[in-house]
Amino acid sequence: MKLKTIYASLKKDLSFIESELEQTVNAHHPVLRDASNHLLKAGGKRIRPVFVLLSGKFGDYNLVLMKNVAVALELIHMASLVHDDVIDDAEMRRGTKTIKAKWDNRVAMYTGDYIFARAVELVTELKDPAANTILSNAILEMSIGEIEQIKDQFNWDQNVRDYFRRIKRKTALLIATSCELGAVAAGASKAEQQHLKQFGYYVGMSYQITDDILDYTGTVKELGKPAGGDLLQGNITLPVLYAMNQGNMKREIMNIFSKELNTSQEKVNQVISIVKSSGGIEFSQRISDRYLQKAFNELEQLPAQSATTSLRQIAEYIGKRKH
Amino acid sequence: MLQSRLSHSYLLQFIDFPIIDEERLYVFYGMLEQTKLERKRKEDTLLSIMLVQIALDTHELISLDDVTNENERKNRQLTVLAGDYFSSMYYHILSKWHDNELIRTLSEAIQEINEAKMSFYQTNHRTVEPIFDNLKEIESILVRKVAEHYGLDNWKTFGMQYFYMNRLLLERKQGLIHSSSNLLQKIALTLLSVKESKLTSDQQASKARTVLDSYVGHAKKEIDFLCQHYSELHRWFQNRLEYNWGIIGIPEEKLAEEG
Numbered sequence: 291m292k293l294k295t296i297y298a299s300l301k302k303d304l305s306f307i308e309s310e311l312e313q314t315v316n317a318h319h320p321v322l323r324d325a326s327n328h329l330l331k332a333g334g335k336r337i338r339p340v341f342v343l344l345s346g347k348f349g350d351y352n353l354v355l356m357k358n359v360a361v362a363l364e365l366i367h368m369a370s371l372v373h374d375d376v377i378d379d380a381e382m383r384r385g386t387k388t389i390k391a392k393w394d395n396r397v398a399m400y401t402g403d404y405i406f407a408r409a410v411e412l413v414t415e416l417k418d419p420a421a422n423t424i425l426s427n428a429i430l431e432m433s434i435g436e437i438e439q440i441k442d443q444f445n446w447d448q449n450v451r452d453y454f455r456r457i458k459r460k461t462a463l464l465i466a467t468s469c470e471l472g473a474v475a476a477g478a479s480k481a482e483q484q485h486l487k488q489f490g491y492y493v494g495m496s497y498q499i500t501d502d503i504l505d506y507t508g509t510v511k512e513l514g515k516p517a518g519g520d521l522l523q524g525n526i527t528l529p530v531l532y533a534m535n536q537g538n539m540k541r542e543i544m545n546i547f548s549k550e551l552n553t554s555q556e557k558v559n560q561v562i563s564i565v566k567s568s569g570g571i572e573f574s575q576r577i578s579d580r581y582l583q584k585a586f587n588e589l590e591q592l593p594a595q596s597a598t599t600s601l602r603q604i605a606e607y608i609g610k611r612k613h
Numbered sequence: 614m615l616q617s618r619l620s621h622s623y624l625l626q627f628i629d630f631p632i633i634d635e636e637r638l639y640v641f642y643g644m645l646e647q648t649k650l651e652r653k654r655k656e657d658t659l660l661s662i663m664l665v666q667i668a669l670d671t672h673e674l675i676s677l678d679d680v681t682n683e684n685e686r687k688n689r690q691l692t693v694l695a696g697d698y699f700s701s702m703y704y705h706i707l708s709k710w711h712d713n714e715l716i717r718t719l720s721e722a723i724q725e726i727n728e729a730k731m732s733f734y735q736t737n738h739r740t741v742e743p744i745f746d747n748l749k750e751i752e753s754i755l756v757r758k759v760a761e762h763y764g765l766d767n768w769k770t771f772g773m774q775y776f777y778m779n780r781l782l783l784e785r786k787q788g789l790i791h792s793s794s795n796l797l798q799k800i801a802l803t804l805l806s807v808k809e810s811k812l813t814s815d816q817q818a819s820k821a822r823t824v825l826d827s828y829v830g831h832a833k834k835e836i837d838f839l840c841q842h843y844s845e846l847h848r849w850f851q852n853r854l855e856y857n858w859g860i861i862g863i864p865e866e867k868l869a870e871e872g
Binding site: 321368377379397400411426500 | 621698707708733
């Protein structure tokens with residue numbers, strides 16, 4: 291099933307969120323406004339707002355209140371992407387030039403900081419003070435996760451546990467928070483908040499593992515950038531971690547990277563072949579599926595309604611997506 | 614307290630310890646002393662406000678140049694992340710106190726500061742006056758927002774002028790030590806694009822310094838005027854002001870040696 295079909299039930303609300311996103315980043319300075327809109331117009335799956343809205347269906351769904359959370363979560367995600375592109379020195383994202391490539395690093399830094407502050411301001415409008423506690427905790431963990439990722443670049447001695455801890459902070463927590471805050475904003479019961487949070491966490495883990503698989507299997511057209519980008523940056527993800535535990539593949543991979551100081555696409559392609567032949571892709575897929583199953587189990591604890599079905603469909607999409 | 618909260622062992626392997634602006638620490642401390650917040654909350658509030666400033670200052674260190682080696686690459690990556698980390702810490706600390714109002718005030722301040730920075734950096738000004746207005750905004754938004762938040766009008770007026778003055782002095786000092794500064798370059802460019810375009814680059818730089826000095830002089834007069842009106846603040850700032858006025862009086866060659 292396509293994401294567009296799954297989103298159909300939320301079409302009207304999502305188009306409202308989209309226009310709110312545009313209005314929210316409507317800065318006074320033209321460059322700040324253009325830069326913020328640049329990334330917004332490049333699209334994206336809007337998975338976080340969708341999770342916020344669907345989780346809100348388990349309580350007293352009020353779009354005016356829900357929109358603050360939905361917009362904030364997408365903006366936080368966007369702000370982190372803008373800064374990530376400075377970190378990765380990336381030229382392209384979602385098939386278009388990154389802000390740092392179109393303007394420069396400084397514009398990217400100011401834009402990211404501006405968007406992040408807009409997001410935080412929106413969440414302060416929620417009545418429940420717990421909302422800020424939940425969100426700020428996720429953001430703090432997220433930033434620690436990003437630091438850990440840099441720390442672990444080209445660290446061939448890391449293990450799967452390091453990887454899981456990293457992707458939990460980097461991706462899963464913000465998706466878990468999207469679900470939890472959606473439920474909090476709508477005043478869903480504590481038990482429902484917890485199940486939705488857990489659901490989001492498991493889906494987030496599966497989402498990131500799928501992302502990491504696609505970095506090895508995707509085409510330029512599907513990814514909007516060449517395959518192997520993670521490895522080029524020194525990010526060691528699950529498929530390569532698995533490969534490194536098979537026979538003498540760890541030595542082979544390390545040899546490829548130790549010959550010269552610079553990492554080239556040619557080297558990355560060699561490692562991609564090794565990873566593919568090792569069974570690392572299939573292993574990672576199985577782990578991703580296992581997380582998805584855990585996510586489905588959480589949904590079974592929630593009342594059966596159309597939002598539950600939609601959450602399940604999105605989770606299934608995430609596990610099978612090609613980009 | 615601030616130093617220990619800023620320490621992140623891995624970050625500090627690659628980036629310098631964040632610069633704590635003692636002038637701001639002193640002013641915000643003084644402001645919070647006027648409030649009725651209990652001790653621990655006062656400490657956390659001061660820490661949060663300083664973290665906002667430190668996060669902004671940290672991101673200001675990101676250069677436009679290409680990185681040429683692995684160390685530079687790591688330094689840039691971690692400078693971006695350090696700023697994000699400090700920024701998330703301010704939010705985290707205040708949310709523990711459920712202080713939604715101050716979170717909102719500070720997030721508004723961050724937005725306005727980034728608007729002002731973008732304006733300073735991305736606008737081709739026709740005259741030098743808006744450049745100085747811009748600079749004043751960048752330096753004074755945080756103190757203005759915090760003072761308004763706690764209803765400290767005297768501190769607002771004085772603090773805004775004080776931080777503006779400090780920035781002018783810093784730019785002047787950098788100009789003397791490194792022959793130029795961001796502000797001096799911006800002034801020189803603006804002069805070049807308008808009527809002074811017949812000047813040589815040396816004349817341009819000299820003219821820019823003269824312009825800066827005239828604004829320093831004007832800012833000093835403003836501070837002197839405010840001191841006459843707010844005697845209580847004058848007492849609080851007396852030592853610092855004497856030091857600042859001393860800097861203005863120091864001959865340029867001596868200042869360069871100090872640097």
